[in-house]
Amino acid sequence: NGMFDHPEFRGHEQVVFGHDRASGLFTIIAVHDTRLGPALGGCRMWAYASSAEALTDALRLSRGMTYKNALAGLDLGGGKAVIIGDARSAKTPELLAAFGAQVDRLGGTYITAEDVGISAPDMEIVATRTDHVRGTRATGLGDPSPYTALGVFCGIRAALRHRFGSDSLEGRRVCVKGLGHVGMDLAGQLHRAGARLVLADIHKPTLEDAAARFGAEVVAADAAHAADVDVFAPCALGAGLNDETIPQIRAGIVAGAANNQLAEERHDEALRERGILYAPDYAINAGGVISIALATPGGDDALVRSKVEAIDETLTRIFERAERLSLPTQQVADTLAEERLAAA
Amino acid sequence: NGMFDHPEFRGHEQVVFGHDRASGLFTIIAVHDTRLGPALGGCRMWAYASSAEALTDALRLSRGMTYKNALAGLDLGGGKAVIIGDARSAKTPELLAAFGAQVDRLGGTYITAEDVGISAPDMEIVATRTDHVRGTRATGLGDPSPYTALGVFCGIRAALRHRFGSDSLEGRRVCVKGLGHVGMDLAGQLHRAGARLVLADIHKPTLEDAAARFGAEVVAADAAHAADVDVFAPCALGAGLNDETIPQIRAGIVAGAANNQLAEERHDEALRERGILYAPDYAINAGGVISIALATPGGDDALVRSKVEAIDETLTRIFERAERLSLPTQQVADTLAEERLAAA
Numbered sequence: 001n002g003m004f005d006h007p008e009f010r011g012h013e014q015v016v017f018g019h020d021r022a023s024g025l026f027t028i029i030a031v032h033d034t035r036l037g038p039a040l041g042g043c044r045m046w047a048y049a050s051s052a053e054a055l056t057d058a059l060r061l062s063r064g065m066t067y068k069n070a071l072a073g074l075d076l077g078g079g080k081a082v083i084i085g086d087a088r089s090a091k092t093p094e095l096l097a098a099f100g101a102q103v104d105r106l107g108g109t110y111i112t113a114e115d116v117g118i119s120a121p122d123m124e125i126v127a128t129r130t131d132h133v134r135g136t137r138a139t140g141l142g143d144p145s146p147y148t149a150l151g152v153f154c155g156i157r158a159a160l161r162h163r164f165g166s167d168s169l170e171g172r173r174v175c176v177k178g179l180g181h182v183g184m185d186l187a188g189q190l191h192r193a194g195a196r197l198v199l200a201d202i203h204k205p206t207l208e209d210a211a212a213r214f215g216a217e218v219v220a221a222d223a224a225h226a227a228d229v230d231v232f233a234p235c236a237l238g239a240g241l242n243d244e245t246i247p248q249i250r251a252g253i254v255a256g257a258a259n260n261q262l263a264e265e266r267h268d269e270a271l272r273e274r275g276i277l278y279a280p281d282y283a284i285n286a287g288g289v290i291s292i293a294l295a296t297p298g299g300d301d302a303l304v305r306s307k308v309e310a311i312d313e314t315l316t317r318i319f320e321r322a323e324r325l326s327l328p329t330q331q332v333a334d335t336l337a338e339e340r341l342a343a344a
Numbered sequence: 345n346g347m348f349d350h351p352e353f354r355g356h357e358q359v360v361f362g363h364d365r366a367s368g369l370f371t372i373i374a375v376h377d378t379r380l381g382p383a384l385g386g387c388r389m390w391a392y393a394s395s396a397e398a399l400t401d402a403l404r405l406s407r408g409m410t411y412k413n414a415l416a417g418l419d420l421g422g423g424k425a426v427i428i429g430d431a432r433s434a435k436t437p438e439l440l441a442a443f444g445a446q447v448d449r450l451g452g453t454y455i456t457a458e459d460v461g462i463s464a465p466d467m468e469i470v471a472t473r474t475d476h477v478r479g480t481r482a483t484g485l486g487d488p489s490p491y492t493a494l495g496v497f498c499g500i501r502a503a504l505r506h507r508f509g510s511d512s513l514e515g516r517r518v519c520v521k522g523l524g525h526v527g528m529d530l531a532g533q534l535h536r537a538g539a540r541l542v543l544a545d546i547h548k549p550t551l552e553d554a555a556a557r558f559g560a561e562v563v564a565a566d567a568a569h570a571a572d573v574d575v576f577a578p579c580a581l582g583a584g585l586n587d588e589t590i591p592q593i594r595a596g597i598v599a600g601a602a603n604n605q606l607a608e609e610r611h612d613e614a615l616r617e618r619g620i621l622y623a624p625d626y627a628i629n630a631g632g633v634i635s636i637a638l639a640t641p642g643g644d645d646a647l648v649r650s651k652v653e654a655i656d657e658t659l660t661r662i663f664e665r666a667e668r669l670s671l672p673t674q675q676v677a678d679t680l681a682e683e684r685l686a687a688a
Contacts, residue, residue, distance in 0.1 A: 002395030003361045004370050004428070014449065017347045017359040026348050051346030084348070105358065107451035 008059035015059070016106065017051075020098035026084040027099055028054050030062035031110050032077065035344040038108055039079025040134065040293055041065035042115025043099065043126070047086040058082045064282060065289075070337040071314060072286040073307070074293045079110045087117030093125050100129030108132050113292050135292045144288035145181035147304060151287025151311040152182070152257045153189045155279045156231055158315040159253045162323075163277050170194035175251065177224035178236025179206050182257045182285075186235060187214055200224035201236075225249055232256070239263040241278075246270045255279035268328035279315055280333040286311060352403035359403070360450065361395075364442035370428040371443055372398055374406035375454050376421065379688040382452055383423025384478065384637055385409035386459025387443065387470070391430040402426045408626060409633075414681040415658060416630040417651065418637045423454045431461030437469050444473030452476050457636050479636045488632035489525035491648060495631025495655040496526070496601045497533045499623045500575055502659040503597045506667075507621050514538035519595065521568035522580025523550050526601045526632075530579060531558055544568035545580075569593055578602040585622075590614045599623035612672035623659055624677040630655060 003009060014031040028051070031039040041062055048054040058080055066078025083099060085091070103112050103126065113135045114123055120136070127133045135144065156174070157167035169190060175198040176187045187197055187210060197216035200223075201207040211218050219227050221236070225245045232251035234240045238260030246267060254261070254276055261281045262268055271278045287308040294304050314336075322332040347353060358375040372395070375383040385406055392398040402424055410422025427443060429435065447456050447470065457479045458467055464480070471477045479488065500518070501511035513534060519542040520531045531541055531554060541560035544567075545551040555562045563571050565580070569589045576595035578584045582604030590611060598605070598620055605625045606612055615622040631652040638648050658680075666676045 002397075002399055003372075004363070004395040011363060011365050012361075013363055014446070015361040017356075019348070019355060019357055021355050028347075051348040053346075055346055102358070105451060105453050107449060109449050 006055070006059065008056050008063075010059075010063055012059060012062065014106075014109065015055075016102070018099075018102035018105075020095075020101070023092065023094035023098040024090075025095050025098040025102070026051065027081060027102055028058040028084075029079065029081045029102065029106065029110055030058040031079045031106070032059075032062040033066040033341060034077035034109060035341050036070055036077050037075040038111050038132075039065070039077040040069060040074070040111045040113065040289070041078060041080040042113045043081040043083060043118050044115040045083040045085060045087040045091060045117030047090075048082070048084050051084060054082045054084050066341070067334060067337040068282040068286055068289060069293070070340045071283050071333055072290050072293075073310065073314070074290065076111070076293055080115075081110070081112055083117075091117075091122065096122050096125040097129050100126040100133075103132050104130035106132070134295065143181065144291045146185050147287035147291035147308050148182045148257055148285055149185035149189060149287070150305065151290070151308045152186050152233065152235075152255065152284050153193075154309050154312040155284035155315050156190070156233065156253070156255045158312040159231070159255045159277050159279055159319070162316060162319040163252055168194070171196065172231065173198065173229040174231040174233055175200065175219065175224055175227040175229040176233045176235055177201075177221065177240070177256070178234065178258065179203070179210050180235065182288075183233075183235030184210060186233065186257065187216070191216075198224070198227045198229055200227075227251070234258040234261055238281075241267050241271065243267075243270075246274060246276075249274070249276055251276070253277045253279070255284055256281075257285045259285065262330065265330075268330035272322075272328040277319065278329050280318065280330045283314055283318060283333050284311060350399070350403065352400050352407075354403075354407055356403060356406065358450075358453065359399075360446070362443075362446035362449075364439075364445070367436060367438035367442040368434075369439050369442040369446070370395065371425060371446055372402040372428075373423065373425045373446065373450065373454055374402040375423045375450070376403075376406040377410040377685060378421035378453060379685050380414055380421050381419040382455050382476075383409070383421040384413060384418070384455045384457065384633065385422060385424035386457045387425040387427060387462050388459040389427040389429060389431040389435060389461030391434075392426070392428050395428060398426045398428050410685070411678060411681040412626040412630055412633060413637070414684045415627050415677060416634050416637075417654065417658070418634065420455070420637055424459075425454070425456055427461075435461075435466070440466050440469040441473050444470040444477075447476050448474035450476070478639065487525065488635045490529050491635035491652050492526045492601055492629055492632035493529035493533060494649065495634070495652045496530050496577065496579075496599065496628050497537075498653050498656040499628035499659050500534070500577065500597070500599045502656040503575070503599045503621050503623050503663070506660060506663040507596055512538070515540065516575065517542065517573040518575040518577055519544065519563065519568055519571040519573040520577045520579055521545075521565065521584070521600070522578065522602065523547075523554050524579065526629075527577075527579030528554060530577065530601065531560070535560075542568070542571045542573055544571075571595070575599055578605055582625075583607040585611050585615065587611075587614075590618060590620075593618070593620055595620070597621045597623070599628055600625075601629045603629065606674065609674075612674035616666075616672040621663065622673050624662065624674045627658055627662060627677050628655060
């Protein structure tokens with residue numbers, strides 16, 4: 001069986017296998033959909049066990065970007081690149097430049113950016129060979145984490161308003177799991193807004209430092225989902241919402257920054273059945289891609305912030321339609337994205 | 345296993361799977377090598393049993409074009425496109441236009457042209473969506489067959505000179521198998537140069553008409569390879585030189601227009617062992633691609649003819665080196681092409 005019969009091939013417009021003899025580059029660039037505009041999505045470098053595994057990742061992730069960019073209201077399609085190799089040992093300037101040349105060959109159909117295994121300095125090398133890059137010093141506002149955190153904060157307020165009729169965080173209990181750049185920034189915003197925090201992180205010094213700063217309780221990382229809070233905000237690794245954890249959740253709202261929070265698609269229905277209001281991950285965590293997409297040289301922070309803050313309205317629309325139709329929120333988000341694509 | 349482990353993947357720079365939802369286009373564009381210039385190669389439409397089979401074809405054919413274009417002295421790399429589908433039933437203007445858009449996305453890395461299942465009017469439709477097309481009314485000299493035939497004629501003379509010390513065709517016996525556009529044109533040139541022809545074709549009226557015009561003998565198509573002649577010129581389907589036919593060949597020279605004449609790579613050595621001088625197919629039949637590559641609007645026939653006539657010198661170089669090193673000619677041709685690529 002071939003590409004077009006691949007179970008993850010879903011109408012992708014282009015899947016490009018790129019190779020450079022001199023540097024040893026092996027890359028796959030998947031362009032899922034360009035109806036709204038050029039396909040924007042990060043480049044991931046990973047020691048895939050096989051090129052088949054890399055392909056599956058590229059096909060899935062590029063399609064995810066189509067939905068994410070469409071729902072975020074960006075005039076951008078969905079794409080993703082993967083470089084096959086260990087980012088710690090196999091990454092060379094020649095390889096990154098060759099990747100840039102591969103991106104450039106696509107003539108702007110695909111726009112690349114940072115992702116797992118690729119750093120800001122790496123992207124500067126990529127940018128020596130192509131202009132179709134976002135998030136570099138020349139094009140960007142820098143670290144997208146604060147914008148992701150801002151979007152999640154706005155999303156939590158939208159969920160609170162929908163659930164309780166008020167978006168005030170005063171006295172609300174929120175559990176933030178995962179204190180990376182985004183989680184930590186989010187915790188700070190929630191604290192300043194009056195929330196009572198419960199924090200979890202596998203790195204103990206980070207956790208204790210944050211708990212002290214924010215006057216927060218701490219909880220073990222593997223018990224965070226079961227914390228007695230109003231809002232559970234997963235900001236660590238994905239797949240945290242699964243058959244084991246969902247029955248143990250006590251929060252009425254799940255709204256966090258993590259990618260791929262649902263272990264399987266069907267878990268959106270499992271959350272709905274338990275009466276938990278779930279903010280679809282790719283809708284609430286779109287602040288980062290919005291900042292990358294809209295950033296201009298020098299940076300227009302106000303424009304980007306206003307677009308990120310619109311995540312509130314998008315989620316409100318999702319919550320209201322899901323309630324009216326008795327559908328899970330993730331499914332409604334997908335439908336909204338598909339409606340925008342079909343109208344393009 | 346994935347693309348990069350595919351047995352026919354040999355350092356290809358780009359393999360692009362293209363799809364268009366609206367028209368139902370499924371295409372694979374393989375860019376093997378662009379060290380000498382943009383990758384030129386035809387587009388073939390075929391009812392492949394699977395996209396895996398289409399991929400194998402695209403990988404092989406694109407690599408073949410790298411060698412062919414390099415050996416022909418063109419400043420062009422090698423590529424090939426395949427469209428999956430039955431050319432008689434599945435070909436629509438929308439599908440051809442969508443193919444043109446896919447070619448255009450590659451920004452000139454790949455230049456397309458006619459091949460099996462794609463006609464000149466089809467290419468005019470492709471050209472409405474991309475400038476990266478050759479052989480259309482606007483860009484070409486028209487039918488490349490006469491240039492292919494001219495190149496084969498020059499190649500036969502080079503072989504005669506190498507074998508007999510004279511390239512005169514006067515009284516030489518030549519068997520032409522396959523009287524399509526190229527074979528028929530070649531037969532005419534050989535006849536005018538004084539050759540005594542033995543002709544074979546599965547279409548009886550064509551065969552009888554040509555025999556009458558050229559005062560030629562006829563032979564059954566499946567016996568043509570064993571004709572008692574000086575030169576056997578296969579101009580029909582490929583793979584005609586195999587374990588069964590090679591021991592039966594009585595000609596001292598095999599020099600014809602067919603593609604992929606050797607059933608397997610090792611058959612070049614089998615020909616050498618029998619003392620048969622073989623003109624490597626992709627070297628002798630390059631006249632068509634030369635005419636497509638060098639044609640300009642209006643057409644510069646003299647320039648194209650001089651480049652096609654240089655097939656004589658290329659083959660002479662191959663024959664001489666093969667003799668000096670006791671190597672089969674196909675292998676020497678490959679090495680010459682690789683040397684040009686390495687120097688680029």
